Amino acid sequence: MFKKKIRLNKYISYAGICSRRNSDKLIQSGSIEVNGKIISKLGTIIDYYDEVKFNGEKIFLQEKIYLIINKPKGFITTTKDQFGRKTIMDLIPYYFFKRKIYPIGRLDYSTTGVLLLTNDGNFSEYLSHPKYRIQKIYNVTLNKEIKIEDIRKIKNGDIYLKEGKVIINFIMKLKKNQVKIGIHIGWNRIIKRIFGKLNYIVIKLDRISFGGITKKNIKIGNWKILKKNEIAKIYDTIKNNNIYEKNKYNKRT
DSSP states (O other): OOOSEEEHHHHHHHTTSSOHHHHHHHHHHTOEEETTEEOOOTTOEEETTSOEEETTEEEOOOOOOEEEEEEOTTOBSSSOOTTOOOBGGGGSOHHHHHTTOEESSOOOTTOEEEEEEESOHHHHHHHHOGGGOOOEEEEEEESSOOOHHHHHHHHHTOOEETTEEOOOSEEEEEETTEEEEEEOOOOTTHHHHHHHHTTOOEEEEEEEEETTEEOTTOOTTOEEEOOHHHHHHHHHHHHHHHHHHHHHHHHHO
């Protein structure tokens, strides 16, 4: 049974519109109506069965869905494309599309591997926000053999991009022209730009893990629903990383 009352920002988040934090921004912008009245006051409590609209369109509470796709090449990481190109939504049943499921972050058109999708705004924000330090692991194939000194530069944080110094979690050489790299930075096209800075071209990029979730036993182009223990594992990682960040801050102050 539902409780009778709920905070408006939580309702918006549970409807899959956005995270709870961004829900507050929507409320303040005057985009939310409850029973025909615009609500702009933060902390507003509503009934679960009140009529809530976002930009004039009624929104509904929905079950939370968490999917993993083993993304193939040739698909855009978006819910729709104005040019009619194939999107990752073409890989899953329409049932999920109707429930406003969307990808967490992006993988380039040519990048393959682990892609998570959800309609849980808070879960998406936790995995996307850099302060939670969620690790993404990639296998990277380059156009030529990588030099040991270049691996050392990446490992030691000697690479700078327009956003600043690049700090990675780890890097290891697999083959002459292939490395595995773990990173929690979410900058756009970060992997390709790191190696481009050292005059390499990434010819194949495959994400093999996101927050500890791997594509094991999922064929390319296929998907599965995440199990409760897999979701719990991610939340444990978020909690532990958040504790680490707070302790680090306390030591500085």
